[in-house]
Amino acid sequence: MNRTAMRASQKDFEDAMNQVKLLKKDPGNEVKLKLYALYKQATEGTCNMPKPGVFDLINKAKWDAWNALGSLPKEAARQNYVDLVSSLSPSLESSSQVEPGTDRKSTGFETLVVTSEDGITKIMFNRPTRKNAINTEMYHEIMHALKAASKDDSIITVLTGNGDYYSSGNDLTNFTDIPPGGVEEKVKNSAILLREFVGCFIDFPKPLIAVVNGPAVGISVTLLGLFDAVYASDRATFHTPFSHLGQSPEGCSSYTFPKIMSPAKATEMLIFGKKLTAGEACAQGLVTEVFPESTFQKEVWTRLKAFAKLPPNAVRISKEVIRKREREKLHAVNAEECSVLQGRWLSDECTNAVVNFLSRKSKL
Numbered sequence: 001m002n003r004t005a006m007r008a009s010q011k012d013f014e015d016a017m018n019q020v021k022l023l024k025k026d027p028g029n030e031v032k033l034k035l036y037a038l039y040k041q042a043t044e045g046t047c048n049m050p051k052p053g054v055f056d057l058i059n060k061a062k063w064d065a066w067n068a069l070g071s072l073p074k075e076a077a078r079q080n081y082v083d084l085v086s087s088l089s090p091s092l093e094s095s096s097q098v099e100p101g102t103d104r105k106s107t108g109f110e111t112l113v114v115t116s117e118d119g120i121t122k123i124m125f126n127r128p129t130r131k132n133a134i135n136t137e138m139y140h141e142i143m144h145a146l147k148a149a150s151k152d153d154s155i156i157t158v159l160t161g162n163g164d165y166y167s168s169g170n171d172l173t174n175f176t177d178i179p180p181g182g183v184e185e186k187v188k189n190s191a192i193l194l195r196e197f198v199g200c201f202i203d204f205p206k207p208l209i210a211v212v213n214g215p216a217v218g219i220s221v222t223l224l225g226l227f228d229a230v231y232a233s234d235r236a237t238f239h240t241p242f243s244h245l246g247q248s249p250e251g252c253s254s255y256t257f258p259k260i261m262s263p264a265k266a267t268e269m270l271i272f273g274k275k276l277t278a279g280e281a282c283a284q285g286l287v288t289e290v291f292p293e294s295t296f297q298k299e300v301w302t303r304l305k306a307f308a309k310l311p312p313n314a315v316r317i318s319k320e321v322i323r324k325r326e327r328e329k330l331h332a333v334n335a336e337e338c339s340v341l342q343g344r345w346l347s348d349e350c351t352n353a354v355v356n357f358l359s360r361k362s363k364l
């Protein structure tokens with residue numbers, strides 16, 4: 001069917017917008033910019049936003065893309081948008097045949113591998129080529145997997161990473177995907193998502209164990225303060241470069257880290273961005289035990305399988321007794337950290353750091 005010969009109806013356009021949300025493959029930044037520009041042209045007409053400053057690279061790229069469309073009529077922009085989406089997702093040609101959310105409910109995950117056996121549910125980050133950076137979809141999938149694990153018949157739940165990294169933390173491209181409501185809407189939604197995400201760790205009812213198979217960065221480190229045990233390979237490192245990124249601590253680390261490792265040691269990590277080896281993290285109490293890389297998996301999983309044979313009710317009740325004293329406080333800390341971060345994400349310090357990373361001028 002030659003779609004360019006047809007005129008896209010409003011319904012085609014809305015279907016295309018839904019298809020974008022369901023796209024399985026990441027279209028990449030260039031295509032995302034084109035989609036953004038065509039969407040704006042189709043809904044608002046010729047570029048009407050003020051030209052962003054020279055250092056505002058993300059909005060400048062958007063401005064350029066939108067401007068490049070010139071005086072393309074709205075209808076043509078709408079048709080081009082529909083065609084571009086169709087070319088990206090041929091299997092979703094008719095979105096009315098796809099039930100949004102079906103995948104997540106039934107057929108597994110895009111960014112995780114989740115398995116359950118021997119009384120252990122294992123949630124493995126599975127974006128090894130991106131060092132297991134946590135994109136928006138992965139935040140949602142981890143929450144979904146945790147909620148399922150809290151109700152399944154496993155005794156303990158384990159988080160680990162596929163490949164050479166445990167996780168490189170927040171996917172910095174999350175910040176480039178600006179919704180029609182603009183940057184303010186983006187940071188507001190991100191803070192809501194982060195609060196809900198961290199809340200799932202605070203409320204998780206069974207022992208939660210991290211098997212840290214390699215380097216960990218950012219939120220994948222701070223969350224460890226909410227785990228019940230952390231086993232690390234001697235290849236792992238622990239790095240929270242928040243100040244370098246113009247950001248501030250999250251994952252309740254502003255509360256848990258000073259308690260776990262002393263306020264001064266927490267300052268070195270959370271404010272000055274000191275990267276710890278696995279041995280140092282163990283000495284500070286963030287890591288429970290370190291294993292040589294050569295025997296890491298074997299030793300840790302043998303131990304976990306033994307834990308998973310313990311009486312389930314006793315294990316669950318003990319976790320609740322330990323967590324309940326802190327739960328309210330942790331939720332309050334989480335809320336405050338997310339609110340502070342909302343301001344940070346709008347700052348020049350943060351924007352420049354993210355742009356620097358994305359344009360690969362500097363690496364941490």
Ligand SMILES: CCCCCC/C=C/C(=O)SCCNC(=O)CCNC(=O)[C@H](O)C(C)(C)COP(=O)(O)OP(=O)(O)OC[C@H]1O[C@@H](n2cnc3c(N)ncnc32)[C@H](O)[C@@H]1OP(=O)(O)O
Pocket residue numbers: 129130131133134139168169170171172173174190191193194217218219220241242245247250357363364
């Ligand atoms: C809802 C929002 C909630 C936000 C919560 C707040 C969370 C805060 C944080 O987590 S702060 C920490 C953020 N993470 C980083 O700053 C790490 C950035 N990455 C790096 O510094 C490096 O990639 C590295 C040190 C992790 C690994 O370096 P190297 O071994 O040289 O590998 P590459 O850099 O070549 O990485 C391979 C490939 O993966 C991409 N990638 C890796 N990490 C991230 C990331 N965090 N975000 C986006 N992309 C990442 C990297 O760009 C490479 O892609 P390429 O091959 O260049 O296309």
